[in-house]
Amino acid sequence: LKVRLHQVAHLSSETKDGRRIILRANLDLPEEIPFARDYGAEGIGLFRTEYLYVSRRELPYEELLFETYRRVVEDIAPHPVTIRTLDLGGDKFASVLDLPEEINPALGLRAIRLCLKEDHLFRTQLRAILRASAYGKVKIMFPLISGVAEFLRARNLVEEIKEELAREGLPFDPEVPVGAMIEVPSAVAVADLLAREADFFSIGTNDLIQYTLAIDRGNEEVAELYEPLHPAILRFIKTTVTAGHRAGIPVAMCGEMAGDLLYVPILVGLELDELSMNPQSLPEVKLFIRELEFKKCRELVEKVLNLTCQDEVKEAVSEVFGPHI
Numbered sequence: 001l002k003v004r005l006h007q008v009a010h011l012s013s014e015t016k017d018g019r020r021i022i023l024r025a026n027l028d029l030p031e032e033i034p035f036a037r038d039y040g041a042e043g044i045g046l047f048r049t050e051y052l053y054v055s056r057r058e059l060p061y062e063e064l065l066f067e068t069y070r071r072v073v074e075d076i077a078p079h080p081v082t083i084r085t086l087d088l089g090g091d092k093f094a095s096v097l098d099l100p101e102e103i104n105p106a107l108g109l110r111a112i113r114l115c116l117k118e119d120h121l122f123r124t125q126l127r128a129i130l131r132a133s134a135y136g137k138v139k140i141m142f143p144l145i146s147g148v149a150e151f152l153r154a155r156n157l158v159e160e161i162k163e164e165l166a167r168e169g170l171p172f173d174p175e176v177p178v179g180a181m182i183e184v185p186s187a188v189a190v191a192d193l194l195a196r197e198a199d200f201f202s203i204g205t206n207d208l209i210q211y212t213l214a215i216d217r218g219n220e221e222v223a224e225l226y227e228p229l230h231p232a233i234l235r236f237i238k239t240t241v242t243a244g245h246r247a248g249i250p251v252a253m254c255g256e257m258a259g260d261l262l263y264v265p266i267l268v269g270l271e272l273d274e275l276s277m278n279p280q281s282l283p284e285v286k287l288f289i290r291e292l293e294f295k296k297c298r299e300l301v302e303k304v305l306n307l308t309c310q311d312e313v314k315e316a317v318s319e320v321f322g323p324h325i
């Protein structure tokens, strides 16, 4: 199995007619890096940084964060790692923070909102990320961005921290790209404006589906209604990709949708530049992409954007690619 994995890992991820899609791994823990490498990831498209806050009694201090990030950056070199800043609150419960109980946590004080409010938390993490950026290729990504002003507040803080580190004589990458996760419907609505300020987009479908369809991503009662192929979601992805490309920035996807074969032809046709997923899904997604024709995927997308429900979309996909996916 190992031998076959390595064979696949070295293949290029491009369609038969030469459309390349960068495949990266999602990382919940630094210990997963060897999987990402074995399965052929071209870097880390989403490094979730919550675990250091979820599993501990005390807030992690700067040196601990810095050493952790630096290890990841060095281990995945020469490939890049996209470090997502803290996404606590909502479904990601943090025992270490004394957060208020909320009736509706998914719409509450979570992710970037929490970081902008409790900015000591954010500053410590940004210092650690920026310091780690001196050791390889780092990108910074903010979760749950809902509009331009919020993105700029976060981005300005990065600039402030850079100045601080420069004054202290600590090294960092002055060109570190700063991007937005697109996972709130309002961010899609202003994607053209956001694209002028962000260096990249990454679509977080887990939350984007939840907020667009008003379906709690963790609620069994409504799990059936959680539809990645809902035409509203496909249109939102298209809007985001178009806005990003018009502004000349790359658009990735890092939600679970990116690692599922059923969705791959549509995502290729929607012209995503990068898919980031669980490392284990990488080989089969890559082998599938190599069987696809970009032209056909685009035709499929033209069609499905005008269908009315997920079942029709599924049928259209299996008409082209067979019922097995």
Ligand code: PEP
Pocket (backbone or CB within 6 Å): 046, 048, 087, 183, 203, 204, 205, 206, 207, 208, 254, 255, 256
């Ligand atoms: C997402 O929302 O799609 C995502 C990638 O982030 P998370 O699952 O950590 O919320």
Ligand code: MG
Pocket (backbone or CB within 6 Å): 143, 183, 204, 206, 207
């Ligand atoms: Mg999310």
